[in-house]
């Protein structure tokens with residue numbers, strides 16, 4: 001995967017939903033998987049039995065426990081800046097969180 005610059009709203013090559021092929025949007029990844037499959041909001045929600053209309057533009061899902069950025073077993077897929085992989089769910093740097101939150105939920109044309 002290529003390097004990511006958190007200061008620009010551009011997703012790296014390969015940052016593509018593995019199910020529907022959507023790119024240029026925020027993606028989630030399966031939790032604690034070495035080679036995680038990426039999924040867009042709609043696909044992650046579908047596979048976890050969640051209502052995609054409950055996911056807001058920042059990628060937050062309304063749940064019984066309040067707003068969360070997890071969709072079932074899927075967590076935000078935030079690539080590291082060196083292109084080695086993805087940040088662990090609890091170790092994403094703040095700039096990465098902001099980058100991810102600002103990505104669109106749906107492709108912008």
Ligand SMILES: [Zn+2]
Pocket residue numbers: 017018019020021022039040041042043044
């Ligand atoms: Zn998808």
